[in-house]
Structure formats: structure tokens, C-alpha cells
Amino acid sequence: MERFLWLTATACPLPLANVDTDQLIPARFMKRPRSAGYGDYLLHDLRAPDFPLMRPERQGSRILVARRNFGSGSSREAAVYALVDHGFRCVLAPSFGDIFAGNAVNNGLVPARLGEEEIEVLLAWLDAGNTTLTVDLEAQSVEAGGRQWSFAIDPVWRTKLLNGWSDIDLTLSHRDRIAAFAAADAWCRPWVRLS
Amino acid sequence: MPSSREDGQSLIWIDRHFFHEGSHHAFNQLRERGAAVVYPTLNIGVADHYVPTRSVSDAAAMGMVEQLSRNAAAHELRLFGLSHAAQGIVHVVGPEQGLTLPGLTVVCGDSHTSTHGAFGALAFGIGASEVAHVLMTQTLWQRRPKRLRVTVNGRPGPGTGAKDMALSIIAHIGADGAMGHAVEYAGEAVRDLSMEGRLTLCNLAIESGARCGMVAPDVTTLGYLQGRPFAPSGEAFERAAQHWLGLGSDADAVFDREVLLEADSIAPIVTWGVSPEDALPITATLPDPSRVPNEARAAQIRDGLDYMGLHAGQKLTEIAVDRVFIGSCTNARIEDLRMAAAVLAGRQARVPGLVSPGSRLVKQQAEQEGLDRVFREAGLEWADSGCSMCVGMNGDLVPAGERCASTTNRNFKGRQGPGARTHLMSPAMAAAAAVQGHLADVRPLLEGRL
Numbered sequence: 001m002e003r004f005l006w007l008t009a010t011a012c013p014l015p016l017a018n019v020d021t022d023q024l025i026p027a028r029f030m031k032r033p034r035s036a037g038y039g040d041y042l043l044h045d046l047r048a049p050d051f052p053l054m055r056p057e058r059q060g061s062r063i064l065v066a067r068r069n070f071g072s073g074s075s076r077e078a079a080v081y082a083l084v085d086h087g088f089r090c091v092l093a094p095s096f097g098d099i100f101a102g103n104a105v106n107n108g109l110v111p112a113r114l115g116e117e118e119i120e121v122l123l124a125w126l127d128a129g130n131t132t133l134t135v136d137l138e139a140q141s142v143e144a145g146g147r148q149w150s151f152a153i154d155p156v157w158r159t160k161l162l163n164g165w166s167d168i169d170l171t172l173s174h175r176d177r178i179a180a181f182a183a184a185d186a187w188c189r190p191w192v193r194l195s
Numbered sequence: 196m197p198s199s200r201e202d203g204q205s206l207i208w209i210d211r212h213f214f215h216e217g218s219h220h221a222f223n224q225l226r227e228r229g230a231a232v233v234y235p236t237l238n239i240g241v242a243d244h245y246v247p248t249r250s251v252s253d254a255a256a257m258g259m260v261e262q263l264s265r266n267a268a269a270h271e272l273r274l275f276g277l278s279h280a281a282q283g284i285v286h287v288v289g290p291e292q293g294l295t296l297p298g299l300t301v302v303c304g305d306s307h308t309s310t311h312g313a314f315g316a317l318a319f320g321i322g323a324s325e326v327a328h329v330l331m332t333q334t335l336w337q338r339r340p341k342r343l344r345v346t347v348n349g350r351p352g353p354g355t356g357a358k359d360m361a362l363s364i365i366a367h368i369g370a371d372g373a374m375g376h377a378v379e380y381a382g383e384a385v386r387d388l389s390m391e392g393r394l395t396l397c398n399l400a401i402e403s404g405a406r407c408g409m410v411a412p413d414v415t416t417l418g419y420l421q422g423r424p425f426a427p428s429g430e431a432f433e434r435a436a437q438h439w440l441g442l443g444s445d446a447d448a449v450f451d452r453e454v455l456l457e458a459d460s461i462a463p464i465v466t467w468g469v470s471p472e473d474a475l476p477i478t479a480t481l482p483d484p485s486r487v488p489n490e491a492r493a494a495q496i497r498d499g500l501d502y503m504g505l506h507a508g509q510k511l512t513e514i515a516v517d518r519v520f521i522g523s524c525t526n527a528r529i530e531d532l533r534m535a536a537a538v539l540a541g542r543q544a545r546v547p548g549l550v551s552p553g554s555r556l557v558k559q560q561a562e563q564e565g566l567d568r569v570f571r572e573a574g575l576e577w578a579d580s581g582c583s584m585c586v587g588m589n590g591d592l593v594p595a596g597e598r599c600a601s602t603t604n605r606n607f608k609g610r611q612g613p614g615a616r617t618h619l620m621s622p623a624m625a626a627a628a629a630v631q632g633h634l635a636d637v638r639p640l641l642e643g644r645l
């Protein structure tokens with residue numbers, strides 16, 4: 001997984017609440033394998049000509065700014081694939097769908113939480129034609145036009161993102177402990193076993 | 196718990212992992228690593244999202260079902276596939292088969308895995324990377340969630356039930372109101388619910404932002420589990436039951452947050468917008484964004500009204516519908532079908548509609564009770580079991596611009612098809628909408644019928 005330290009990049013405003021995973025990637029595009037790429041389908045059905053993602057000044061955006069409950073809905077990791085394959089590395093919003101946020105971290109996408117008021121200020125600032133933001137994960141800060149805010153993120157997720165770690169290798173190093181647990185547990189709760 | 200870390204993360208053992216057609220990304224990850232499934236019996240496949248429910252067959256969707264069979268076969272995993280007599284929606288099949296039991300950790304690459312919490316299981320949805328992690332290790336790293344108790348006191352009035360309770364809770368706390376929390380549902384109205392009702396309630400926990408919802412196991416739970424194919428039997432059941440009844444929260448348990456609702460104040464509920472939190476009693480009128488001071492909320496209302504083709508101040512009961520859908524893991528169990536049939540018996544639907552039972556066993560039972568005849572005679576289509584029009588992956592779609600009264604769980608933009616407009620409600624309310632041709636209060640239609 002690619003590490004994330006800090007990023008100065010074009011940001012795209014998405015002044016919508018409850019942007020669910022069905023909107024991020026409509027169900028009909030989910031049959032393809034990951035290697036085929038999901039970027040072209042990001043927010044596919046919202047793409048009117050004046051949609052922020054389509055505007056010339058937002059091309060090449062790597063940071064997305066949205067309202068509350070971003071990524072709510074289904075567990076489809078394809079919603080994260082669509083964002084990442086489109087080039088996004090960070091989403092700023094007041095709150096995130098829980099499964100979405102976990103999926104994001106597992107793909108090197110930073111789900112950074114800013115207060116509702118700060119998000120409104122950022123959205124207005126972007127709406128006024130400004131484009132470039134800096135997100136610093138180490139310092140947990142966002143900088144825009146000389147102003148700075150600090151954002152919240154689960155400390156474990158932050159560490160994973162800063163180091164580019166994925167869980168699986170760590171877990172596999174616990175293999176023996178897992179097997180011992182499974183054997184002991186099968187005695188205490190025999191009904192768990194299936195043949 | 197095989198291990199825990201200083202940072203508060205614990206490695207938890209997974210007792211049941213259900214997978215479906217959508218889990219293909221995870222199986223691909225295994226293939227890339229050349230990894231095996233370490234505890235094959237605990238990983239169970241179910242074909243539901245892409246299965247055909249009518250004679251129409253979609254080649255690409257069938258390809259997804261076949262891919263699931265290949266993945267299950269490659270790792271020798273149990274599969275409730277198209278040729279299995281007990282196939283159905285994963286969150287219906289798990290409980291029905293006794294695969295879901297109290298106290299188990301249950302995961303699936305599907306957000307409505309919260310459903311299984313109805314048994315007092317710790318059940319939550321996961322993404323593809325986590326599915327791969329479970330297949331390879333039978334564990335997941337998790338942080339202990341905060342705890343929220345939702346207590347519903349009293350008794351709901353006739354014609355209102357678990358779906359109305361669930362939508363009321365979401366409207367009350369918001370679609371992200373329970374974020375970061377595990378929810379325990381408690382109180383007299385919850386205790387009084389059948390297992391079917393509890394499954395509906397926990398199914399919708401995710402729509403309030405909670406990752407999991409739970410009801411403490413009790414005699415209702417045990418009664419449901421007795422005799423299920425994969426539940427323990429005889430003496431083993433008695434031993435397990437003793438353990439299960441001890442799983443409930445202590446009387447003096449402390450919660451991080453408490454929410455209280457009175458059941459008798461809950462009326463039949465429908466959603467009007469594009470988030471499940473946009474829910475109102477059927478007797479209400481639509482909100483006016485120009486009277487809402489919070490700009491973000493006003494924008495959300497405008498956007499919802501606009502997408503749904505509605506206007507501020509409109510009465511809910513004046514909204515005409517184009518079709519109805521009775522199905523999904525929220526509301527396609529036998530009791531749901533009985534409620535809808537109670538409304539439809541001897542009446543005609545004014546709009547077309549589709550009824551898709553939650554599993555083949557539910558379908559069989561409904562046919563034994565003659566419910567299929569009620570639906571057919573009312574003019575609705577009696578289909579096979581699957582996710583069907585809940586998500587439209589199998590080709591069962593609501594056409595663009597059409598309005599559907601639906602017993603499902605998500606009224607998101609485009610959820611039932613590009614441009615489709617969804618109103619969520621209970622099976623009884625969907626049946627009432629079918630009979631009246633518009634959103635309608637089911638209560639008068641149920642008089643003398645319950």
C-alpha cells in the first residue's frame with residue numbers, strides 16, 4: 001500500500017450530505033475485476049456538465065471535500081476503488097460511513113474528519129474558485145489560503161496510512177496464537193464448529 | 196480473542212463468515228497471494244445479489260453467480276447456490292439454517308450483516324480487503340465500539356411494527372446518529388417482537404450509522420433456534436442455551452449513550468427523500484427547505500425533493516406510486532409476507548408489483564399457506580428468492596423516473612435503478628400503497644383483519 005505523509009493538490013468540492021456508496025459507484029458497474037479500473041465510474045450518475053468533478057478547474061483533483069455521512073451505505077469496497085482510481089488520496093468530511101472509512105484506509109485513502117463549520121468554510125472557499133489545499137497527515141492539519149485547521153482520524157488508521165501497512169502480514173505472524181485460540185474455544189463453545 | 200494490542204485494537208476470532216457474488220474481489224486477492232482458506236467450514240457462500248428471480252435471465256448477472264460457484268468450489272466451501280433447495284438472501288438463510296447463533300461473531304461483505312445481531316450475535320459488514328483477511332486468517336482487527344442503548348417502551352399500535360420502529364429511530368437520531376456505536380435494542384416493544392421483527396430492526400441498524408445492532412437472547416430466540424439444521428440439538432442445545440441466556444447486558448450495565456422512544460407514539464412511517472433519515476409518519480406533509488435555517492440541511496431537503504419529484508408542503512398520502520416491491524433482507528420473511536397478504540386479500544392492486552420471498556424455504560412456506568394466491572389474485576408478480584429489486588443487480592430494476600413503494604432498506608438515489616425513486620415502508624404499508632395507488636395509511640385497511 002502507498003504511504004501517505006502529506007499532499008498539496010487540487011481539491012474538489014462536493015457540497016452534498018449522505019453521499020452513499022451507491023452514488024460513489026452504482027451497482028451495475030461492480031462486476032468488473034479491480035484490474036480493469038473503477039475511476040471512470042466514480043459518481044457516474046451525478047455527472048451533469050456543471051457537476052464539480054467535471055469542471056475544468058477541478059481536473060486532476062486528489063482531495064475531496066464533502067458534507068456529513070460521506071460513504072454511508074453498502075460495504076462495497078468498489079466505492080473506494082472508484083475514488084482511488086480517479087486519483088483521490090484524501091476525503092475531508094464531518095463524518096464517514098464506518099465500513100467505508102475502514103475500506104478507505106485499507107486502500108491508502110485518508111478519511112479525515114473536520115467539523116461541520118470548517119467544512120462549510122472550505123466549501124465556500126473552493127466555490128469561490130480556489131483550488132489548492134494541503135493535507136498533512138503527520139500533523140493532522142489542513143491548510144487552505146493561509147488558514148489552517150486540524151482534523152481528526154483514528155490513531156491506528158493514521159499509523160497504518162503513514163507507514164503504508166496492511167493488516168494481513170501482521171496477522172499472519174500471529175498464526176500460532178490463532179490456532180491455539182481456535183482449539184481452546186472449540187472446547188468451550190462446541191456449537192461454533194461446523195463439519 | 197487471540198490477541199490484543201496496546202493501541203486498543205484486538206484481533207477477534209470470526210465464527211461465521213458468509214460470502215456472496217460480490218466477494219469476488221477478495222477471492223481474487225487470495226489468488227494473487229496464492230493463499231488458502233484456513234478454516235473452510237466457517238466460511239459459507241450464498242448466491243443472492245445477482246440471482247434471477249423471474250424467467251428473464253441476464254447473462255452478465257449469471258456470470259457473477261457462476262463465478263461464486265467456482266470460488267466456493269476452488270476452496271471447497273459450503274455453498275447455498277442456485278441448485279440448493281435452501282438458497283435465499285444471505286441474511287435470511289443464515290438465521291433460517293441455524294448458522295447464526297447467539298454470541299457468535301458473524302461477518303459478511305455486506306453492510307446489512309447487522310441483521311444477525313437479532314440473535315445477540317456480534318455481526319457486522321466488512322469490505323473486500325477484510326473479507327480476504329478473514330478467509331486467510333479467520334480473524335479481524337477491531338476496536339471496541341462505544342455503546343448505545345435504544346429503548347422502546349410500551350406497545351406499538353395495530354398496523355405498526357418493527358419497520359416503523361426502525362425508521363422512527365433513524366429519523367430521530369439521523370443516518371449517522373449511531374456512528375461508532377454498537378446498538379443494543381431493548382424495552383418492552385423490542386422484547387415483544389418475534390425473531391422476524393428483531394431481524395428487521397437489527398437489519399436497519401446500519402442505516403443509523405451503527406455497524407451492528409443487537410437484541411439480548413431470550414426465550415423467543417431459543418424457540419426460533421430449536422430444530423434448525425445447523426443449530427445444536429438435544430443435550431447440546433440445552434448446554435448452549437444456558438450459555439446464550441447469560442449473554443445479555445447486566446441490569447446495571449453502563450452505556451455511552453441512551454435513546455428512549457415510546458412505541459405508542461409511532462405511526463406507520465414512510466420515507467420521502469434520498470436518505471433513510473428522511474422518514475415521516477404517513478399522516479405528515481413534506482418539509483419546506485425555505486423554513487430550515489441550517490443551510491446544509493436545507494440543501495439536503497431541496498436535493499431530496501428535487502430527485503424524488505416532490506414539493507414542499509405536499510401531503511404524503513397524495514403521492515401516487517408507479518409500482519411496489521415486497522422483498523429484501525429487511526422484509527421478506529414469512530411474517531412480512533403474511534402482513535402484506537392480510538392487507539391484499541380480496542383486494543386489487545392498482546399498480547404493478549413484485550413479491551420476492553427472502554428464501555426458497557420462505558417461498559415454500561408461503562405457498563403452503565396460500566399467500567402466493569393472494570398476491571397473484573391481487574395482480575402482483577410472485578417471484579423467486581434473491582436480492583432482486585432491492586439493488587437491481589440481477590436486472591430487476593425500477594425504470595428511471597418511476598416511483599416505487601418498497602419494503603427495502605435504502606432510498607438512495609439510483610439504488611433500485613438509475614433515476615428510480617424509492618419510498619421505504621413496511622410490507623403492510625407497501626400493500627396499502629398497491630391497493631390505493633398512492634402512499635396510504637394501512638390502518639383503516641387492516642381493520643377487522645388482524
Ligand code: SF4
Nearest residue numbers: 307523524582585586
Ligand atoms: S436484499 Fe438488499 S440490502 Fe439485503 S443483502 Fe440483498 S442487496 Fe443487500
